[in-house]
Amino acid sequence: MSYKLFIPGPIAVSEKTLRAMARPMIGHRSNDFVALYQSIQPDLQSLMGTKDPVYLSTSSAWGVMEGAIGNVVRKKVLNCMNGAFSDKWYDVALRVGKQATALRFDWGKPVDPEAVRRELATGGYDALTLIHNETSCGCMSDLPAIMKVLREFPEVISIVDTVSSFSAMPLAKDELGIDVLVTGSQKALALPPGLSLVSVSARALERAAGTEGRGYYFDFVEFQKNHEQGMTPSTPAISLIYALQSKLEDIRAEGVTNRHARHARLNRTVREHVLAKGFTMFPPAGYGSVTLNCFANNLGYDLAALNKTLKSKHHLVIDGGYGKLKGKTFRISNMGDETDETIAAMLAAFDSALAETPRLPAA
Numbered sequence: 001m002s003y004k005l006f007i008p009g010p011i012a013v014s015e016k017t018l019r020a021m022a023r024p025m026i027g028h029r030s031n032d033f034v035a036l037y038q039s040i041q042p043d044l045q046s047l048m049g050t051k052d053p054v055y056l057s058t059s060s061a062w063g064v065m066e067g068a069i070g071n072v073v074r075k076k077v078l079n080c081m082n083g084a085f086s087d088k089w090y091d092v093a094l095r096v097g098k099q100a101t102a103l104r105f106d107w108g109k110p111v112d113p114e115a116v117r118r119e120l121a122t123g124g125y126d127a128l129t130l131i132h133n134e135t136s137c138g139c140m141s142d143l144p145a146i147m148k149v150l151r152e153f154p155e156v157i158s159i160v161d162t163v164s165s166f167s168a169m170p171l172a173k174d175e176l177g178i179d180v181l182v183t184g185s186q187k188a189l190a191l192p193p194g195l196s197l198v199s200v201s202a203r204a205l206e207r208a209a210g211t212e213g214r215g216y217y218f219d220f221v222e223f224q225k226n227h228e229q230g231m232t233p234s235t236p237a238i239s240l241i242y243a244l245q246s247k248l249e250d251i252r253a254e255g256v257t258n259r260h261a262r263h264a265r266l267n268r269t270v271r272e273h274v275l276a277k278g279f280t281m282f283p284p285a286g287y288g289s290v291t292l293n294c295f296a297n298n299l300g301y302d303l304a305a306l307n308k309t310l311k312s313k314h315h316l317v318i319d320g321g322y323g324k325l326k327g328k329t330f331r332i333s334n335m336g337d338e339t340d341e342t343i344a345a346m347l348a349a350f351d352s353a354l355a356e357t358p359r360l361p362a363a
């Protein structure tokens, strides 16, 4: 039985995208590949708000998230943590043998720019990791405000994850001074998983060139060398690059501004609908994600039962809470290709399934 994903990634992939992936293979050192690679650069740069190259990595986002640390951290990295993905980045930094400091906020609370300033001012940092949109708890931090703080610390290379916000809202990498911007394929871009994109500033590239032990597969210097030839260091997931090319066509056809407006509108539709049932938001007002809503399960519904009904009777699933928030929150994605009609149909299914879902006794 097939069912549609309204979890915050992976998400539903369109027939058009799937057909693009079925195109015949080409050699990754052929002129055809170079043409493909070079054809998508301008759109990717424009979506990121950058003049820097956008490298294509055959890995999920964690590949380049770990790789970025290996490339730019020589002294010590500050990991801003407010949810599952940002928490894990600290763990990853330690695992690759770097000195790292955890700057912790409660899950669902945004990263506080003042706290970032205070900690960076203690000195010794040469890099920082930040997740723009903490998908695990549907919380979006104030990227411009945090980057304003970062610009006071020119020795600190910023590594920003936009996995679940990229292409759904405006991003201004160069204007904000973001050094390394990372995104993945299976969230807001609505592609299958397996491809990640990373844009690296000249000064981050310079840092990488002098950093020992940065390995090969995620070496920014290798990416840059190959980029100059219109290629990737190793054989890339060519089918996913075809899918990306197809998605960029879709984005151009819709118009970027329309795309951003659609995400904002659908996000609001879901939020207002579910709040009207008496649920509350998990993140504080003003810090909700634009690509998903994370609601508190304040009414105590049996979320596993809810999802079971959604799947068996309505052929769709939402998310019943990430990690330690399982059962306590639920998340509904409005990423990718959703429309007013598909969101309305999902919400009708949600209402119907909720009506037959039991509430659990208070713990």
Ligand SMILES: *Cc1c(COP(=O)(O)O)cnc(C)c1O
Residues within 6 Å of the ligand: 009, 060, 061, 062, 063, 085, 131, 133, 134, 135, 136, 161, 162, 163, 164, 184, 187, 193
């Ligand atoms: C999903 C997600 C990731 C992890 O991506 P993988 O594809 O599993 O490597 C990282 N950051 C954020 C914000 C995400 O939503």
